[in-house]
Amino acid sequence: MTQGKKPAGKRSQAVAAKRDAILQAGLSQFSKYGVHGATLENIAECAGVSKTNLLYYFPSKDALYIAVLKQILAIWLAPLRAFRSDLEPLTAIGEYIRLKMAVSRDYPEASRLFCMEMLQGAPLLMGELSGDVKPLVEEKSAIVAGWVAQGKLAKIDPNHLIFMIWATTQHYADFSVQVEAVTGATLQDDAFFQQTVENVQRMIIAGIRPR
Template sequence: MPSARPRTRIQTKNRETILDAALEVFSQHGFRGATLDMIAAEAGLSKPNLLYYFPSKEAIHVTLLSQLMNTWLDPLRALDPDGDPVAEILAYARRKLEMSRDFPRESRLFANEIVQGAPRMQAALAGDLKNLVDEKAKVIRAWAAEGRIADIDPHHLIFSIWSLTQHYADFDVQVRAVLGTGRDPIAEADLFLDRLFRRLLAP
């Protein structure tokens, strides 16, 4: 069977334009609130043109979620079993915080999917995500057993890092309303979380 023809430069550009527009629409309105017409308008393309690249709203959404999952797992993959435990965990928290700063739309897309019961991500959550978290949990548990960090539940440590970092993307408007102008939420959070986790992890 012959391989598929490579995409032209224009086709590649149009796909990227559609995906970026869809990310904007989905992150604001969620999957249910978004429509193909809204995505086409955001992309500056006609609806028939959009449908040439993606057959449905769900196809666009699944493509975005698949790309996002890889990005989302990278910071945890980087946690090095041979590194200093406290430094590795703090670096992971910092990477997650930087993702909230650099990828707020992606974070909201992920949050919206989870809130809806993750109908298009169940396999990824139960597969790649769970397997990676379990793998790193064993590393953290081994560090604790060696007395290098406090004896804490590694899964709930990872959950706490998620909640304490992704909050700054998912609830950005609330955070900035409370802090007011002239403050940098991510920089302040970085200092706070460093102090918090150093105390938590101290053996």
């Protein structure tokens, strides 16, 4: 029985690894060329599989694109899901800024592709945004609103605070070429990453401290 399970386990790992390789290749190609410019042939070549094998896992380019977007959304929402009400408000918001900046550092291609989808009106992701993002933002906004009501934060609109954090942190991924041209550094530089996090935290937190 043990001998029978091992091959099945190895096959399962191989399937998962191949699927992940296709998703990563899809992300790379879609972030460079968009959903219309990327081809299944190039994605398959980038993933090291045949086009036929790719279509076994994802029956169409749209299906692969949607799978890539859903994977990006999970990464993008992880810091917001981790937003904690049991911390002091300024500590929680500072940590959220750090986690969002880390996403921009670690997943720049994902951030750029997500931005492209938003600019196109999110035709393939609108259902996910309404189903996952909206209630999550409402939940976390309610925490911030509670802090405001208790006098622990300045009188701010929670949605605009969240939007500002998104816009600021994602700038470093979506406009990384511009950032590097101006500063000579990217978030891959540990010192620049830390400096960026601290400056963004300082500026945002200064605006939301209770008066």
